[in-house]
Amino acid sequence: MVAVADLIAAVGFGVASGFVFAVDRRRIGGPAQLFLMLAMAVYCLVGISNLLEHGGITSRFDRAEDYLEILFLPIFIFGLFSIHSHRELERRRRAENSARTSEAKYRRLVENLRGEYFIYSQNPDGVLTYISPSIREVLGYDSHEALRHYTGVLSDHPINAEAARRGQLSRCGEQQPPYMIEVFHKNGSRRMLEVVETPVRDERGTTIAVEGIAHDVTDREKAAEEALKREKLESLGLLAGGIAHDFNNLLTAIIGNSSMAASQLEEDDDLARHCLSEIEKASKRAQELTRQLLTFAKGGAPIKSVTSLPELIRDAVSLPLTGSNVTCRYEFPPGLWLTEIDPGQIGQVVHNLVLNAVQAMPEGGELRISAANSRHGEDSLLPLAPGRYVRISIKDQGAGIRGQDLPRIFDPYFSTKEAGSGLGLAVAYSTLKRHHGYITVQSELGSGSEFQLFLPAAAETSDVSDPGVNDLVPGHGKLLVMEDERVVRDAVRGMLEQLGYETVTAADGREAIELYRRALIEGSPFDIVLLDLTVRGGMGGREAIDHLRQIDPGVRAIVSSGYANAPIMSEYASYGFQAVLPKPYQLGELGQVLQRVLTQAPTPGNRADPTSHP
Amino acid sequence: MFQESELVNLGIALTTLPIVIVYFRRRRLPDLRWLWVGYGLVIAALILTVLEGGLWPPMLQTLEHVALALAGLSFAAGVIILARGSLRPNGTSHWK
Numbered sequence: 196m197v198a199v200a201d202l203i204a205a206v207g208f209g210v211a212s213g214f215v216f217a218v219d220r221r222r223i224g225g226p227a228q229l230f231l232m233l234a235m236a237v238y239c240l241v242g243i244s245n246l247l248e249h250g251g252i253t254s255r256f257d258r259a260e261d262y263l264e265i266l267f268l269p270i271f272i273f274g275l276f277s278i279h280s281h282r283e284l285e286r287r288r289r290a291e292n293s294a295r296t297s298e299a300k301y302r303r304l305v306e307n308l309r310g311e312y313f314i315y316s317q318n319p320d321g322v323l324t325y326i327s328p329s330i331r332e333v334l335g336y337d338s339h340e341a342l343r344h345y346t347g348v349l350s351d352h353p354i355n356a357e358a359a360r361r362g363q364l365s366r367c368g369e370q371q372p373p374y375m376i377e378v379f380h381k382n383g384s385r386r387m388l389e390v391v392e393t394p395v396r397d398e399r400g401t402t403i404a405v406e407g408i409a410h411d412v413t414d415r416e417k418a419a420e421e422a423l424k425r426e427k428l429e430s431l432g433l434l435a436g437g438i439a440h441d442f443n444n445l446l447t448a449i450i451g452n453s454s455m456a457a458s459q460l461e462e463d464d465d466l467a468r469h470c471l472s473e474i475e476k477a478s479k480r481a482q483e484l485t486r487q488l489l490t491f492a493k494g495g496a497p498i499k500s501v502t503s504l505p506e507l508i509r510d511a512v513s514l515p516l517t518g519s520n521v522t523c524r525y526e527f528p529p530g531l532w533l534t535e536i537d538p539g540q541i542g543q544v545v546h547n548l549v550l551n552a553v554q555a556m557p558e559g560g561e562l563r564i565s566a567a568n569s570r571h572g573e574d575s576l577l578p579l580a581p582g583r584y585v586r587i588s589i590k591d592q593g594a595g596i597r598g599q600d601l602p603r604i605f606d607p608y609f610s611t612k613e614a615g616s617g618l619g620l621a622v623a624y625s626t627l628k629r630h631h632g633y634i635t636v637q638s639e640l641g642s643g644s645e646f647q648l649f650l651p652a653a654a655e656t657s658d659v660s661d662p663g664v665n666d667l668v669p670g671h672g673k674l675l676v677m678e679d680e681r682v683v684r685d686a687v688r689g690m691l692e693q694l695g696y697e698t699v700t701a702a703d704g705r706e707a708i709e710l711y712r713r714a715l716i717e718g719s720p721f722d723i724v725l726l727d728l729t730v731r732g733g734m735g736g737r738e739a740i741d742h743l744r745q746i747d748p749g750v751r752a753i754v755s756s757g758y759a760n761a762p763i764m765s766e767y768a769s770y771g772f773q774a775v776l777p778k779p780y781q782l783g784e785l786g787q788v789l790q791r792v793l794t795q796a797p798t799p800g801n802r803a804d805p806t807s808h809p
Numbered sequence: 810m811f812q813e814s815e816l817v818n819l820g821i822a823l824t825t826l827p828i829v830i831v832y833f834r835r836r837r838l839p840d841l842r843w844l845w846v847g848y849g850l851v852i853a854a855l856i857l858t859v860l861e862g863g864l865w866p867p868m869l870q871t872l873e874h875v876a877l878a879l880a881g882l883s884f885a886a887g888v889i890i891l892a893r894g895s896l897r898p899n900g901t902s903h904w905k
Contacts, residue, residue, distance in 0.1 A: 200874035207881020211888045218892040235884055238851070242881060245874065265818050271848065272825055276832075278841065278891070 198249040205242030211235040227281050230274030237267045311411040316395075316404050319366050324404070333388075333411045335381030350385055352377035358390070365392040368402035375412075387413045436758065439485045440729060443757025444680045446485075446779035450478045451686035454782035455693050458667065475781065482779050497537030497629055498765050498777055501653040504531065504566055504585055507538050511545035512564065520559035521552070532568050532652035534585050540626045541650065544634075547619040548589045548646050555593025555644065563590045569649065577633050583652035584632065590645040596638040604636065668786035669695045672722035672793060673714075676700045677707035677739065678755075679730040683778075687725070687785075694786045704734025708742045715747060723792055725776070728756035728763060737763060740771045751792050755780070815858050822852045843887030850880035 212235035215228055241264050305314050305327045313330040317323045323345050326338045334341065334348065341348070349355055358376040365371050373391045380386050392407040457471040505527040512523055534541075552562050569586040571579045596604060605624040627634045631651055638644035674696045678684040684700050691698045699714075699721070701707035707724065714720050724743060726736030736754050743750045754767050755776040767775040773792045776785065829848075854876040861869035 197871055197874045200871070200878035203878035204874070204881040207878065207883075207885045209881075211881070211884040214885070214892065215888050218888075231888060235888070238877070238881065238884075242877065245877070249874075262814050265814055265821065267851065268818065268821050268825060271851075272829055275829065275841070275844070275848075 198246055201242050201246040201249055205239055205246055208235045208239035208242055212239050227274050227277030230270050230277055234267050234271040234274055237263055237270065241267075313409050314407070315409065316406045317366070318404055319402055321362065321366055333409070334378060334386060348378040350377045350379055352385070362390075362392065362405075365394055365405045365407075366402065368394045368396065368400075370394060375416075376409075385413075386411055387416045440757035442485050443482065443778035444683045446478050446482055447757075448680075448682045448686040450475055450779045450781050451683075451690045453478070455686075455689050458693060458782065478779060497540050497626070498775065499535045499537055499630075501533050502536050502538045502541075503533055504587065504650070507542055508545055508564060508566070508587065511542040512549050512562075515546055515550040515553050516562075519553045519556075521556050521562050522560075523549075523562045523564060526563070526565035528567060530568070531566055532583060532585050534650045535653040536630055536650055541630070541648075544623040544626050544648065545587070545589070547623055548648075551619060552589060552591035552593060552644070555591050555595075560592040562592075564588065565590075568652070571649075577635070577649065579633050579649055580631060584649045585652050587648040587650065588645060589648075590643065592643045595640040595642055596636070596644055597640055601636065601638060605634070667694065667783055668790045670786065670790050670793060671695050671697075672789075673697045673719065674699070674789075675707055675710055675714075675721040675724045677702075677704060677725065677730075677736065678727045679703055679733060680727075683727075690782050690785055691789075693782065694789070696789070702733070703730045704736065704739030704742070707739055708734075708746070711743055711750075712746055720747070722751065723789060724750060724752045726752055726754055726772075728754055728758060728761060737770060744771050751795070753788060753792060812862070815855070815862075819855050819859050822855050826852060841887065841891065843883045843890055845887075847880045847883035847887055850876045850883060854880065 212232050215232040215235060218228070308314060308327050308329040309332060310329070311333060313333050314325075314327040315323055315330075316325045323342055326341045326345075328338050330336055330338060330341050336344070336348075354375050355377060358374055361371045361374045371392055373389050376388050376390055378386055378388060388409045389412045390407055390409050392405050394402045395404040395406055397403050453471045453474045457468060457475075460468050460471070505525070508527075509525070516523055549562065549564075556562075565588045567586050567588075569584045570582075571577065571584055572581050575581070605620050624634055627648060627650075633649045635647045635649075636644060637647075674691055676684060676687050676691065676698055678687060678700065679702055681702075684702070688698045688700055699710055701710055704726070707726065711721060711724065726739055728736040730736075736752075736756070740750075740752050740754075743752065750771075752772050753774045753776055754763060754770070754772045755778055756764060757778040758764065763770050763772075764775055764777060767773075773795055774788050776788055780788075854873045857869050857873035857876060861873060
């Protein structure tokens with residue numbers, strides 16, 4: 196039994212020793228392998244010795260075996276410690292390899308970062324210690340340049356004060372939510388960065404660095420800002436459109452009544468005449484203000500009339516020049532063609548351009564405004580239909596526009612001015628396009644800018660259609676006035692009666708149709724119908740004209756509205772009207788329009804049976 | 810009778826045993842389990858060797874040699890597992 200056990204022990208230790216000897220040295224570790232092999236060999240010899248002894252074979256090795264056995268434990272324990280040391284070394288080596296691999300991987304990621312991002316780290320004092328190369332794409336600087344000059348790239352934007360506070364908190368170890376910072380690109384432009392910072396702590400929790408990712412969000416912020424502007428503008432447009440109607444109605448009453456009052460004055464009542472004239476002027480200015488607001492906010496189809504440009508330009512220039520030390524020199528040649536334009540919209544364009552010119556010459560200077568006739572054929576270099584145009588030139592001696600900005604100055608919301616809305620030139624461009632005209636610009640930095648406006652000339656036989664305030668055109672005839680506002684209705688009736696017309700009024704479209712029908716049946720039809728476009732809670736002019744045309748295809752109707760930008764106001768003929776009267780209007784305008792409509796040949800057509808209801 | 814070499818051996822074993830146990834308990838090396846078993850059996854064999862000089866010599870001697878035989882087998886298994894386990898990245902054996 197003992198001999199068998201000895202045999203097993205000898206074989207077991209022998210196998211163990213042999214295996215340790217044979218196995219790859221890297222598997223267990225050099226010293227550990229040696230110690231284990233020796234320990235196992237020692238006990239293998241002890242087992243063999245025991246086997247011999249119990250097999251009855253006595254040798255000199257018996258005594259030596261007793262002392263050899265003593266070596267086993269120390270050698271084995273050394274072996275165990277060696278294994279442990281080997282394992283520790285292996286673990287560290289693997290950890291280091293893993294760290295190196297990981298570092299290389301992240302370095303590759305960071306170094307190959309492209310586009311709108313860059314990564315940086317800074318020490319607790321706020322000194323940048325690393326910036327990834329992608330900063331070149333974001334801000335135009337090389338990494339080493341940025342490391343040297345980073346303090347100089349911060350702009351004076353107010354958000355940078357908050358950014359500095361948050362950066363300080365990050366360096367104190369407080370994780371901060373993403374924050375914005377504004378910096379200068381190497382080319383001088385401002386870039387908005389969104390920064391996410393993470394404090395890096397050592398084993399004791401002390402902040403040893405801050406790592407950050409910066410994302411260029413300039414375009415995103417600009418888009419958001421533009422969307423906000425658009426929303427504001429749309430709200431403004433809605434508001435302006437909403438108030439324009441009521442505002443213009445009230446102005447109609449004010450202007451109408453003051454016109455009537457003025458016509459009733461004694462010849463020598465100069466003071467009252469002057470006061471009424473001032474009321475009319477103020478009302479006209481209020482009317483222009485409403486129109487400008489609408490044009491600024493929404494544009495709108497131009498309500499064209501034959502207009503002489505010199506007077507229009509002089510009027511538009513006077514206001515922006517007020518209070519400035521800019522002088523203006525006009526050059527209007529005799530024989531300048533008349534133009535067919537919306538005086539309000541073109542006046543606004545000239546006003547905007549002159550205002551820009553004045554702002555470009557803060558120290559003063561000379562503004563030269565000229566106009567000339569210009570013919571354009573098929574071979575014109577400008578995108579203009581062949582025909583006759585009047586070219587207006589507005590030339591300043593200001594700072595000029597940078598070459599790289601020139602292609603963008605007509606873009607909406609593009610502005611080189613700190614407080615500029617970026618809409619003035621965009622509105623000018625779209626206004627000219629709506630007039631089938633064009634606007635160009637030439638500029639040289641330091642030498643000033645010249646804007647040229649091309650406006651279609653009116654037909655050669657045209658006359659200026661702007662009536663004077665006092666040019667009363669009396670007439671006679673029977674008029675039906677449809678107007679929902681009592682105060683306006685009364686004012687218009689008063690104006691018409693003063694002009695010599697017999698007037699009947701209606702408060703909405705249905706009443707007007709009924710009155711018109713009855714007059715037809717009675718054999719005393721109306722000569723002209725003046726219809727308000729919009730009636731609150733009732734039938735307006737657009738629907739009423741359809742019914743009137745069914746009853747009487749030859750009906751002569753004039754559309755009137757405070758919604759100057761309504762499409763029907765510029766395309767009134769296609770809706771069946773003979774003329775348009777934007778509110779507010781003066782006695783002279785009213786008389787002239789009525790006279791023009793009365794002298795027009797009535798539309799041919801058979802009257803329907805007026806007794807049939809629409 | 811107690812032999813001098815056996816007492817020295819036992820002395821070494823009992824002196825180092827607490828140190829070894831404390832040290833390796835703190836740093837767990839699971840794939841050394843069979844080596845530990847072998848180590849324990851060697852210690853047991855040394856104790857039995859010393860005891861057999863005074864108490865139930867035939868039985869304790871047999872037990873001593875059986876313990877050595879088991880120790881041999883444990884070490885054989887231990888070194889094989891150790892070598893295989895060292896190939897695994899975390900140093901643990903799939904035999905544990």
